[in-house]
Amino acid sequence: MKKRIFGEIEGILEGDIFKNRIELSISKVHRPTQAGISGSENEGSDSIVISGGYEDDEDLGDIIIYTGHGGRSNNSKIQVADQTLTRGNKALAISCEKQLPVRVIRGYDKDSKFSPEEGYRYDGLFLVKDYWHDKGKSGYVIWRFRLEKIINQKELPYEEENNMINEPDSNYNLTRRQEHIINRVIRETKVAMYVKKMYKDTCQVCGIQIKSQVMSYSEAAHIKALGKPHNGPDTKENILCLCPNHHTMFDLGIISIDEDMSVLGIEGARLRVHSKHTIDKELIKYHREHHYKKLN
Known part of the structure; x- marks a missing residue:
């Protein structure tokens, strides 16, 4: 072959x-x-x-x-x-x-x-x-x-x-090697940083806060992706604070969010939502309908 x-x-x-x-x-x-x-x-x-x-x-x-x-x-x-x-x-x-x-x-x-x-x-x-x-x-x-x-x-x-x-x-x-050199600007908007600060870098799915000796770490996940062809808004209603694992799972459609804020793909899990954080249900519906890939 x-x-x-x-x-x-x-x-x-x-x-x-x-x-x-x-x-x-x-x-x-x-x-x-x-x-x-x-x-x-x-x-x-x-x-x-x-x-x-x-x-x-x-x-x-x-x-x-x-x-x-x-x-x-x-x-x-x-x-x-x-x-x-x-x-x-x-x-x-x-x-x-x-x-x-x-x-x-x-x-x-x-x-x-x-x-x-x-x-x-x-x-x-x-x-x-x-x-x-x-x-x-x-x-x-x-x-x-x-x-x-x-x-x-x-x-x-x-x-x-x-x-x-x-x-x-x-x-x-x-030994064979491969190397990718990619020019890209890595930045987080003020809105993303605001959401992460609101949750003190604690993952909304698992509740884990990753801490080093000097700082804590989390990732801002857009529910409806920015840019073409999704054109999601860069607003706090479109952002989740997640750990790297659950951010990856969310982006790949392994997990999603149901209307009642239960986490699809993880039995018994519910999304933690801060009292000052309103999540747009139309955006999570979009993620469910376009990205969620239910595993058999």
Whole structure:
């Protein structure tokens, strides 16, 4: 079985053009000759092609809101059935949770200013930062994935075969590594700091306060994410004070909040709410309907 390569392909540069899907496959940039998502349900996704094939795709350049596969009528962009979190969609979800780099290839699309004039162009490495289910333009359930470009990337091939972990070579010089260099501004708004101070950095889910010798630590979690495509407000009604574990679980949709403030996904748990903290129930409803992934 061919090894799946996560990251750059040796000899391929960002901006390289390929005439067709066969050339893409031979180059190993994107192996499937038809499917838009390359990957497996065990390993994750190593590459995608975006070329306007789905009506709900949004190409914003360094940010892509990508529609998963399935539920589309033949030779049409129109959805005729619900999508499921299986196959390529599950592969992209795994890449999100493992933070594996995904190669993005753009095909010609007359409706996108970011697409090549012809053929297919390799446009670098992206990370899947979020995934959720939504109702598409045709009224059916679709899975959507937010991909953000890795800026100033330095990437060596990362290989994983059959999701197996092999004993590394004892020779240090032969060890494979991968490195992501991402430029981003890490900051918290005054509103987020206000909410964290209100709870004295105590997690609203588990009640734990992480303390060092000099300070306490918590994270501000937006219930409805800021920015496209969610466009949640940066207000205290849209922010929870959580520990790192429950912040991650909330963002991944492992847990959510019910209307009565019980914590979905953790039996018997209830959200602790300060008397001065009003949480917008429409926002938690949005999180339940779009992000919560009830485990069987």
